[in-house]
Amino acid sequence: MKPYRPSNKVPGTGWVWxxxxxxxxxxxxxxGIAFIARWIYLLLIFPALMGFTSGSATTVAIKKGKVRSPLVGLLFGVLAGLSTYGxxxxxxxxxxxxxxAKEIEAELGQDMEPAEIDALMDAFFQEQTGSSGFVGYLKFSAKQGLSIGRAGSSSEGVPLNETFTWIYWLIELAIIEAISVVMAKSAAEDPFCETCDQWYGLGQRIGMVEDDQSQVFLKALEADQIVQAATHIQPRVTTxxxxxVDRRQCPGYPQEDVVLEVQRYSENKKGEGKRSPVLLGMLSxxxxxxxxxxISTSSQPDPKPDTNEPDTSPEG
Ligand SMILES: [Zn+2]
Known part of the structure; x- marks a missing residue:
């Protein structure tokens, strides 16, 4: 079985999206987060949220714009993360x-031109940090130190010093980028039908394979021994x-190649389920x-279906 490979195509509309x-x-x-952060900012949670929204926005663009290049998806995942955090x-x-501006105006008791306030603020940052504008502001914020646990005011909580504030910001950016990039890349890796110019549909469950048979099953698929592979597929596995094992069909027309998607389902100690991709292959x-x-032959109960309850009554 051939593995599914993205075509790496990016249409013009894809770039626009x-x-x-x-x-x-x-x-x-x-x-929006900056606005909310005036009252409350949840450490680690807000960055994760920003990562998720960056990834989602890029995913929508990839789907709508029919972007089949994982590399381009990845790069725009990075860009979305940067623009969100920026x-x-x-x-x-x-x-x-x-x-x-409000503070200065209150102190002087008169309204000021925006340009005057800009000049005052830049002079202040320049004096404090050696840089003006946004960079001066960032440096000044870092110098002030971030307060862990701030909610509205930074009166309580543990203040971080300048170096740690920069490190913490880098960690935030890393969290955002990691989530955004993984989401964007996998969206562009999703199977796409080049003949019909549309994405393959969602997976329809064919069956499951027990863990101890998974190696043999995958080897058989690899060697195009479809019937052999099918013998390992059961309607349901409880272990x-x-x-x-899912089949994904192109909504275009039924005589086409289909995508066979194999995922491994496992659970951690808390019983939380997790699916990891194993195989995405093309079937003619x-x-x-x-x-x-x-599959329909192997999953049929031996002599007769269990509709008329044949010999299940206990003997003796
Ligand atoms: Zn198609």
Missing amino acids: LLALSTLGGAVVGG AYHGGEYFFTRQSF IPHLE HRQNVQLTEA
Whole structure:
């Protein structure tokens, strides 16, 4: 069985979708988080949320724009993460400027031109950090130190010093990027039918394979021994871990190649289930028919179906 390989194609509309959603989506979410962060900011949770929204925006762009290049998906996952996190800090800069302006105006008792406030603020950052503008603001924030556990005011909690604040920001960015990139890349790796120019449908369960048979099963598939492989597929397997075997069809027309998706289902000690990809392979129409026939033969109960309850009554 041939493995499914993405074609690496990116249509013109795909680029438009990617550019629009990864930058605009990031700006909206990052700005929104900066707004909420004036009252509450949840450490690790908000970065994870930003990663998820970056990944989701890129995924939508990939699906709508029919982007089949995992590398391009990955790069725009990175860009979406950067624009989200940049917009978050940019938003905080904006809100800081606003409150700075209010304070100065209250102190002087008169309204000031935005340009004057800009100049005052830049002079302040320049003096404190050696840089003006957004960079000066970032440096100044880091110098102030981040307060772990801040909620509205930074009166309580453990303050981090400058170095740790920079490190913490890097960790936040890493969390955002990791989530965003994994989501975006896997979206572009999803099977796509080049003939009909559309994504393959969702998986339909064919059956499951017991863990101890999984190696033999996968070897048989690899060697195109479809009937042989089918003998290992059962309608249901209760032992964990096991393999789940799904068929994914293109909505285009039925005589086409189908994608066979094999995932491994396992559970951790807490009983939380997890699926990891094992195989994404192409079956020709003939192989698909072979597989369907082999499974329906092997899963039929031996002499007769259990509709008329034949010999199940206890003997003696
Ligand atoms: Zn198709």
